[in-house]
Amino acid sequence: MKQKYQAQIYVTLRPSVLDPAGTAVQSGLAHMGYTDVESVRIGKYIEVSLSATDEAEAHKQLDIMCDQLFANPVIENYRIELVDSE
Amino acid sequence: MKFGIIVFPGSNCDRDVVYVTRDLLGQPTRTIWHEETDLQDVDVVVVPGGFSYGDYLRCGAIARFSPIMKAVVAHAEQGKYVLGICNGFQVLTEAGLLPGALVRNRDMHFICDRVPLSVESTDSIWTQGYDNTAIDLPIAHGEGCYHADPETLDRLESNGQVLFRYAGTNPNGSLNNIAGICNEAKNVLGMMPHPERAADPLLGKADGIQLFKNLV
Numbered sequence: 001m002k003q004k005y006q007a008q009i010y011v012t013l014r015p016s017v018l019d020p021a022g023t024a025v026q027s028g029l030a031h032m033g034y035t036d037v038e039s040v041r042i043g044k045y046i047e048v049s050l051s052a053t054d055e056a057e058a059h060k061q062l063d064i065m066c067d068q069l070f071a072n073p074v075i076e077n078y079r080i081e082l083v084d085s086e
Numbered sequence: 087m088k089f090g091i092i093v094f095p096g097s098n099c100d101r102d103v104v105y106v107t108r109d110l111l112g113q114p115t116r117t118i119w120h121e122e123t124d125l126q127d128v129d130v131v132v133v134p135g136g137f138s139y140g141d142y143l144r145c146g147a148i149a150r151f152s153p154i155m156k157a158v159v160a161h162a163e164q165g166k167y168v169l170g171i172c173n174g175f176q177v178l179t180e181a182g183l184l185p186g187a188l189v190r191n192r193d194m195h196f197i198c199d200r201v202p203l204s205v206e207s208t209d210s211i212w213t214q215g216y217d218n219t220a221i222d223l224p225i226a227h228g229e230g231c232y233h234a235d236p237e238t239l240d241r242l243e244s245n246g247q248v249l250f251r252y253a254g255t256n257p258n259g260s261l262n263n264i265a266g267i268c269n270e271a272k273n274v275l276g277m278m279p280h281p282e283r284a285a286d287p288l289l290g291k292a293d294g295i296q297l298f299k300n301l302v
Contacts, residue, residue, distance in 0.1 A: 013189075017233055018259060020194045044143075069151070072144055072180065074187040075233055 002051040005058040006085040011071045011078045012043035046070055049085070058082060087302050089115040090128030092158070092174075094149045099135035099171065099282060106285045106298055107132075113302060120152035130167040130301055131158055133174030135226070135280060145188065145229045146176035155181055167211065167301060168274045172227055175266070175276035184269055184276045185242065186234030188227075192259025196228040200291075202253040203265055203279060207246045210272045215300045221293035223279035225257060225265075230278040232260035232267075242267055250277055 013019050022040040029037050048065070052058035062080050071078040089107040093100045100117055108115040118125065125131060138149035149155070155177075162168045162183050170178035178184045191197060205219035234242070239262055242248055250266030258278075266277030281294030 016235075017189060018192065018231070020190045020192055020259075024194055069143070069147060072147065072187055074179075074185075074235075075189055 002053055003055075003058075004049065004051050004085045005055070006083045007048040007050065007058070007062050008081040008083070009046040009048065009062070009066060009070060009078060010043055010081075011046065011066075011076050012041060014075055014077055017075045043076075044070075055082060055084070087113055087129045088127060089113055089130045089132060090118045090125055091115065091132045091134055092120060092154055093117050093134075094120045094136070094138035094152060094177075096138045096140055097134050097136035097173070099173075099280065102280075102282045103132050103134050103171070106282045106295070110285060110295065111298055111302055118154060120149070120154045123153050123157055125154070125157040125161050128161075130169065131161055133158070133168070133170040133177050134282075135172030135174060138173055138177060141173075141229075144176075144180070145173060146178075146180040149173075149177045150181040159183060162269070162274050165271060165273050169212070170274075170276040171280055171282065172225075172230075172278055175278055176229065178274065178276045183274050184267060185238045186232055186267070188229050188278070189231045189233050190229050191227070191231050191257070196226075197230070197257050198224075198226045199257065200224045200284075201257055201279070203250050204253040206248050206251050209246060210249055210268060210275075211300055212268065212272075212275045212297055213249050213300070215296050220253065222284070222291055223281055223294055224283045225279050227258070227278055230258040230260065232262075232264040232278075234261065245270055247272070249275065250279065 021042045026040040066078045107113045205216045252263045268275045281297045284294035
């Protein structure tokens with residue numbers, strides 16, 4: 001019997017990779033007067049609904065999806081949060 | 087030499103490459119829709135520029151899973167020639183045929199310009215015929231900033247895999263001013279500049295034609 005799961009995936013640039021979009025937003029914040037902001041990093045948020053036999057299986061599938069498609073391990077990190085939707 | 091030019095939904099430089107290989111160089115050339123799976127009749131595969139799959143998620147990330155890509159990887163593994171230009175370079179890094187990744191330009195702008203480059207090594211099929219190693223080629227990209235970890239960069243440099251470097255101001259923030267690299271076996275080349283757009287003397291300088299002539 002398969003369970004339905006809802007995954008929330010956060011993909012962010014690795015700290016060593018320049019994030020020009022984050023830098024641009026930071027300068028916008030500075031223009032607004034938020035001069036104490038030390039850094040801004042912009043990433044992606046992805047929601048996936050899937051069914052799997054158990055949580056471990058769902059996690060395993062999502063890990064592969066992240067490694068192969070959602071994130072590029074050369075430049076990005078990812079974090080998966082799994083919620084049981086039933 | 088028979089050329090095969092891959093066409094993804096969103097490719098837009100495919101016909102320019104066909105014009106160079108078929109019309110300027112008189113070589114048999116066919117376009118290959120990304121849903122095809124067989125490349126055995128082709129000697130040189132070109133993955134052209136454009137915006138495959140709308141550049142959604144990351145440039146080249148979705149294209150690398152197109153059916154034809156398995157054949158492109160097999161073609162490269164057999165030591166045959168694969169050239170990725172601009173978006174094609176991004177696809178080849180995503181597919182793991184070339185190391186590193188291409189990220190957003192340092193200054194956030196899409197850059198459309200003609201820039202000075204240096205041919206860093208003539209010890210490759212791609213660059214062997216360049217007598218003058220100071221050349222100009224057009225660039226047109228938003229995500230052309232080459233990134234790789236320090237160990238990979240060291241390896242690229244010590245193996246002579248950096249074939250093209252930006253010679254003037256670094257336009258996009260690429261590490262080590264990298265504009266084009268090849269794999270260790272040197273049969274796979276990826277470059278952000280567009281040699282096919284500088285191949286016909288009618289359009290001004292034609293520093294790009296030599297790269298294609300080298301293959302014939």
